[in-house]
Amino acid sequence: MSATERLAGAALGGRRLPGALGIAALLAAWALAAARWPPHVLPGPDVVLRTVLDERALLLHNAARTLWRVALGYGAAVGIGLPLAGLLAGSPLADRQVGSLLTLLRAIPPFAWTPILLLWLGIGDGSAAIIVFLGALFPIVRQARAGFAAVPPALLLAARNLGASPRIYWIDVVLPGAAPMVFSGLRLGWALAWMSVVAAELVGADGGLGQMILDARNLARPDLAIAGMVAIGALAAASEGLLTAAERHTLRWRP
Amino acid sequence: MAPLSPAVTRWGLVAALLGLWELGGRTLVTDPRTALFLPLPSTIALAAAALARDGTLLAAIVRSAGRVAAGAGAAVLVGVPVGAVIATWPRLGAALDAPLRLVRPVPPVAWVPLTLLWFGVGERQQLAILAFAALLVVVAGTTDAVAGVPPALLSAARNLGERRLLLRVAVPAALPGVAAAVREGVGTAWFVLVAAEFVSASEGLGVLILEGRDLLEPARTFVGMGALAACGAVTDLALAALQRRWTRWT
Numbered sequence: 001m002s003a004t005e006r007l008a009g010a011a012l013g014g015r016r017l018p019g020a021l022g023i024a025a026l027l028a029a030w031a032l033a034a035a036r037w038p039p040h041v042l043p044g045p046d047v048v049l050r051t052v053l054d055e056r057a058l059l060l061h062n063a064a065r066t067l068w069r070v071a072l073g074y075g076a077a078v079g080i081g082l083p084l085a086g087l088l089a090g091s092p093l094a095d096r097q098v099g100s101l102l103t104l105l106r107a108i109p110p111f112a113w114t115p116i117l118l119l120w121l122g123i124g125d126g127s128a129a130i131i132v133f134l135g136a137l138f139p140i141v142r143q144a145r146a147g148f149a150a151v152p153p154a155l156l157l158a159a160r161n162l163g164a165s166p167r168i169y170w171i172d173v174v175l176p177g178a179a180p181m182v183f184s185g186l187r188l189g190w191a192l193a194w195m196s197v198v199a200a201e202l203v204g205a206d207g208g209l210g211q212m213i214l215d216a217r218n219l220a221r222p223d224l225a226i227a228g229m230v231a232i233g234a235l236a237a238a239s240e241g242l243l244t245a246a247e248r249h250t251l252r253w254r255p
Numbered sequence: 256m257a258p259l260s261p262a263v264t265r266w267g268l269v270a271a272l273l274g275l276w277e278l279g280g281r282t283l284v285t286d287p288r289t290a291l292f293l294p295l296p297s298t299i300a301l302a303a304a305a306l307a308r309d310g311t312l313l314a315a316i317v318r319s320a321g322r323v324a325a326g327a328g329a330a331v332l333v334g335v336p337v338g339a340v341i342a343t344w345p346r347l348g349a350a351l352d353a354p355l356r357l358v359r360p361v362p363p364v365a366w367v368p369l370t371l372l373w374f375g376v377g378e379r380q381q382l383a384i385l386a387f388a389a390l391l392v393v394v395a396g397t398t399d400a401v402a403g404v405p406p407a408l409l410s411a412a413r414n415l416g417e418r419r420l421l422l423r424v425a426v427p428a429a430l431p432g433v434a435a436a437v438r439e440g441v442g443t444a445w446f447v448l449v450a451a452e453f454v455s456a457s458e459g460l461g462v463l464i465l466e467g468r469d470l471l472e473p474a475r476t477f478v479g480m481g482a483l484a485a486c487g488a489v490t491d492l493a494l495a496a497l498q499r500r501w502t503r504w505t
Contacts, residue, residue, distance in 0.1 A: 016349075018345075018346040018348075018349040018350040018353075019349040019350060019353030020353070021350050022349065022351060022352070022353040022354050023353050023357060025350070042373075093264060096264050096265045097264065097268035097269075100265050100266055101269050104484070107485070108480050108483065109448075109449050109450075109484075109487070111364075111446075111449050111450045111453070112449045112461075112464055112479075112484075113480070114453065115464050115465050115467060115468035115476050116467070116468065116473060116476050116477070118468060119468050119471075119473060120292060120293075191362075194362050195362035195363070195364055198362050198364050198365045199362075199364045199449075199450040199453075202367060202368075202453070202454055203450070203453045203454070210364075213365060214454070216368060217369070217371050217372050220372070222369060222372050225369050225372070228365075229361050229365050229369070232360075232361055232362065232365050233357075233358075233360040233361035234360075237360035
């Protein structure tokens with residue numbers, strides 16, 4: 001273990017205890033507050049934990065719906081966003097033309113499309129997936145475009161002059177050079193995808209965690225609403241962790 | 256070939272798409288029911304003019320902008336000090352930061368149902384959700400900004416005999432980052448506003464957008480979406496101008 005690592009470890013240890021105390025204080029404050037208010041307003045952590053266990057079938061069912069919508073929309077955003085970013089980085093004309101279109105569209109919050117999409121497509125996975133797509137697309141394109149533009153021109157010229165095939169040029173030279181920014185866009189897009197799916201499901205969807213927590217409010221079941229929020233947070237955090245691990249694995253050649 | 260003018264190379268595609276939409280709508284869509292669902296750009300422009308003339312649009316903008324200003328304002332008042340504390344005192348900071356980390360993966364819009372249960376339908380619920388969404392962003396940004404002040408800068412100033420270290424050195428050094436955090440917080444509030452207004456509000460741009468669907472007047476929906484985008488963009492440009500003015504030395 002190097003000196004820096006030991007120092008970092010000590011700093012972590014120094015922060016871990018206060019951090020645990022902070023979380024304990026939050027839970028204690030929640031439990032105290034729950035003792036003062038009736039359970040249909042604020043249930044305690046124990047009640048929520050029991051709800052998570054009792055309603056796990058419902059939670060899993062709705063989580064699967066939500067995950068499917070996120071996967072559809074995010075997959076489309078990556079599949080369209082990365083090539084689009086490559087096009088924008090490669091062609092100044094496309095950059096100006098499509099760039100101004102994207103600037104206009106980006107200003108509209110993705111959830112604002114919900115009513116018109118519901119009108120066009122009706123309630124279903126399609127509307128929610130398109131909202132997710134719109135939420136994730138813009139950060140992915142913006143960051144990836146910046147990443148492609150940041151690849152050192154000397155590398156590109158060298159690859160070209162050495163006769164790199166298009167496959168080698170894009171896969172072995174351009175993508176690795178752009179990868180750190182591409183990943184940053186993928187992570188930003190992922191966070192927005194989760195936000196968008198919840199918003200879309202709140203406004204109108206057939207099932208899903210967002211719909212479930214709104215139903216829980218209408219049934220005056222805050223325990224179920226909090227259980228749903230816990231599920232959303234856990235899924236978002238776990239998937240974000242997977243993304244970070246993939247990033248670290250892909251970028252392990254970096255110093 | 257003469258070079259195209261900058262306006263053409265920048266907005267040509269947008270203009271062409273709008274033109275295609277208008278022309279295609281006029282020539283291809285003959286079924287009045289389909290036309291009802293897909294308003295033409297000219298229909299949207301007329302609807303915008305009508306909504307602007309009878310004051311509906313302005314009332315909605317004022318209502319929504321007021322919510323954003325109040326929610327984001329509260330978030331800045333609370334979030335900047337909290338972020339500064341987290342960055343300055345490691346132990347207290349860790350105690351405050353850990354619960355925030357636990358809460359952060361939950362998208363702010365997911366708090367809408369719970370805040371409805373706690374505050375009921377009304378202005379307080381709208382402010383609560385906007386303030387909370389902006390708060391998370393402002394705290395995170397301020398923490399990064401204050402933690403990013405180079406320690407060498409502080410010790411150099413101390414060794415050179417500067418007494419008012421905080422006011423003359425630390426605050427100016429952190430200000431650009433804090434300003435960026437405030438800007439991001441306001442942007443988040445505009446973003447979350449629609450979702451909050453969709454679920455429960457009696458007036459505002461989100462309500463205008465939703466009414467378009469309920470009244471089968473999609474032109475109204477598009478006007479609302481355009482106004483929302485314009486409001487968010489104008490606020491961001493104004494804040495960016497302020498940011499440049501106040502951090503001119505960077």
